[in-house]
Amino acid sequence: AQSVTQLDSHVSVSEGTPVLLRCNYSSSYSPSLFWYVQHPNKGLQLLLKYTSAATLVKGINGFEAEFKKSETSFHLTKPSAHMSDAAEYFCVTVSGGYNKLIFGAGTRLAVHP
């Protein structure tokens, strides 16, 4: 069965420094993978998606993620954190015959001045 594991429940960075949010996946075939962000009192917003077209995926707000099959990873990165990036981030995969999302536990990103 498809699953994702987010390796850090909390990440804290200073504004202007790089962001790395880690995600490993488990899949018997080429998975569909997504990163979503959730700001307080808001719904989940799609940051980017991987669907096997390219291993480096660029998303919104300067985020990108690299699919590494050898490491079964799909880590989310951003070169320079902004205060507005403080939020909860979910690594997500798809399971079953219909677009059923499987969520990681989430990583809460804090950005300090």
Place this chain on the structure above:
Amino acid sequence: DAGVIQSPRHEVTEMGQEVTLRCKPISGHNSLFWYRQTMMRGLELLIYFNNNVPIDDSGMPEDRFSAKMPNASFSTLKIQPSEPRDSAVYFCASSGTGTQPQHFGDGTRLSIL
């Protein structure tokens, strides 16, 4: 371009009362999902509709929960009677065909006293 619209945004009611949550998916999307989010259990899929037909309701916790989708532009999630443990944020999401990403509404924050 309107996203997924949920109402109400907040609901506070006493236990035993009937609660109805509403969702308007993105026009043209044929899949609709209801989720519940709590601190303890994270995001849980409650029910999934495809072309207005319920396909998977295995996540509906009890018979007190019911969901309908009378047409392509409207869905309801009803709890009757409500209990304090139903307090959570309920999200509706919609998507197009295949592995198109799901788009989430801003949720309904439900508090049962």
